[in-house]
Amino acid sequence: MKSKTFDIEGMTCASCAQTVEKTAGKLSGVRESVVNLATEKLNITYDDAILSVADIEKAVENAGYKAIAKSQKRTFDIEGMSCASCAQTVEKVVGKLDGVESATVNLATEKMSVAFDPDVLSVPTIKAAVHEAGYEAMEESGGIAEVDQDRAKKQQHIKEMWRRFWISGVFTIPLLYIAMGHMIGLPLPSLLDPMHHPIVFAVTQFILTLPVMYLGRKFFTVGYRALFKGHPNMDSLVALGTSAAFLYSLYGTFRIFAGDNSFAMGLYYESAAVILTLITLGKYFEAVSKGKTSEAIKTLMGLAPKTARVMRDGKEIEIAIDEVLAGDVIDVRPGEKIPVDGVVLTGKTSIDESMLTGESLPVEKEAGSDVIGASINKNGHITFKATKVGKDTALAQIIQLVEDAQGSKAPIAKLADKVSGVFVPIVIGLAVLSGLLWFFLGQESWVFALTISISVLVIACPCALGLATPTAIMVGTGKGAENGVLIKSGDALENTQKIQTIVFDKTGTITEGKPVVTDVVTATGTYSETELVRLAASAEKGSEHPLGEAILLRSEELELDLVPVSEFSAVPGYGIDVWLDGKHFLLGNEKLMNDRSIPLGEFASTAEMLASEGKTPMFVAAEGELLGIIAVADTIKPSSKKSDSKIAANGYRNRNDNG
Secondary structure, three states, X not given: OEEEEEEEEOOOOHHHHHHHHHHHHOOOOXXXXXXXXXXXXXXXXXXXXXXXXXXXXXXXXXXXXXXXXXXXXXXXXXXXXXXXXXXXXXXXXXXXXXXXXXXXXXXXXXXXXXXXXXXXXXXXXXXXXXXXXXXXXXXXXXXXXXXXXXXXXXXXXXXXXXXXXXXXXXXXXXXXXXHHHHHHOOOOOHHHOOOOOHHHHHHHHHHHHHHHHHHOHHHHHHHHHHHHOOOOOHHHHHHHHHHHHHHHHHHHHHHHHOOOHHHHHHOOHHHHHHHHHHXXXXXXXXXXXXXXXXXXXXXXHOOOOOEEEEEEOXXXXXXXXXHOOOOOEEEEOOOOEOOOEEEEEEOOEEEEOHHHXXXXXXXXXXXXXXXXXXXXXXXXXXXXXXXXXXXXOHHHHHHHHHHHHHHOOOHHHHHHHHHHHHHHHHHHHHHHHHHHHHHHHOOOOHHHHHHHHHHHHHHOOOOHXXXXXXXXXHHHHHHHHHOOOOOOOHHHHHHHHHOOOOOOOHHHHHEEEEEEEEEEEEOOOOOOHHHHHHHHHHHHOOOOOHHXXXXXXXXXXXXXXXXXXXXXXXXXXXXXXXEEOOEEEEEEOHHHHHHOOOOOOOHHHHHHHHHHOOOEEEEEEEOOEEEEEEEEEEEEOHHHHHHHHHHHHOOOOOOOOOO
């Protein structure tokens, strides 16, 4: 049974409260339903196997009111998990707590996401439940510092696993040679010959096994703890199998000391050591895989600036980005990144928002315009009011989306979890059953029966069962984020196999993502096309605008010598104002020409035609006279047509819409 609290909207009197209470109380699976009119809350105890939160909300809505489930979502780092069975255990333990709506544990990222009712359950209670299950939960605070700390911890874990593996290997290789080498004709020193010196043979193996057992002690502490708590995991299988092999070999060694030399050929020291060493190698590869989980998140976090200049108490101070509050007035200079989301108060500029939209051309901004955190202020000086900070910014929402996707479970992952949840108990049961069957119906030797049980235990450790799918989701969503593709969830990733139509964004996907000069139109009797490009490039040399960079690139292709600029000033939102060779030049959009009262004449229709083709016309004027137009556009990649053909060949519908 679960208890949950809902906020009820629409109640005006005791009769309303009575109606809601009765409506909820009549639902199948409800044990108790109590409505408090003063606090406008519904407290309900129900069987979550029969009834869901959505069912309760719908029933109350049908009665003419609105039920809002009080919910809080928190993410925890989980320490101590070693396999899918561990993740399943933590998930079940937390999921059974009163007030928990959902609990999802991702083994690959070692994180747990919990949605719960804060009126019923607290964070310390969740942590205590996880601790009682044999693991540790630490609340995730977020931020790039935590990502750095998480990565450092994982790198340390990788080094530790590698150290354990190679030291174990140093003892295991000679142990394996001594125990098995003579069976395939490899030479052994006479002192280690089991036929002549069985005691030395056994004791040497015992001594070589001890360091490996010590290095792998965590398998035993974690495995037996989980076993005794009633939820055995993969480490429990390793611990049981290797312990049985070691203890039986220890018994055999004592029997050799007692004079029974037949036990010399029945020792399993090398089995225990080889199993621990190879599983440690597997854990190393697993740690390397997990160590890559934070890279995509850190790449996204790195987009945001670390500090911001804000006005407080009439003074401009520089503070950490985490200290910015909604309502702060922030100053941003040319070339700097916008710290948080907000609205422009003063100034004009153009801002590169390609990190969010993919559009290569900057967006003009003035008072009243919205700005997005992590976008780049190109050429103007602005002040803006912060409207969204911290986890509310657009960038933070993108980061949260990637984190949620990495932690989400695809249907196939849920299936793997179900299998791994019952896998370990079944294997232990089969091991015991196999040993008993061989003892009573087969060899009737407890030694042989024990070796059968040990064999079943030690070979049944497929940790990849629970790790492969979440790791694939984590890597897939992470790589997607690095390349500008946001995948919403594990479900979405798995459902890509059903895709029938692909819709591509144009900029940076089908196009180069970088504007280039496409047309040069000159006025009759003025400069040639090459000369117009030379003058425009000379003027744009001091500009950081992508359109200016396109003109400069064109001049480099034509190998033109540029003219020195004597004066330069940017006109945010319009263009630039420069002096070249003693002449006054203007380069910019139609607004600049109109502002300086320069008639466009026949060029108005030319500019309109170029714009209709998806090109950006830039007007060039000197001494109050229009000299011509240089058009710039983001061109199609040479590979786009080839990709288009391949996509069509794979059976997808193909339609090209401009815009």
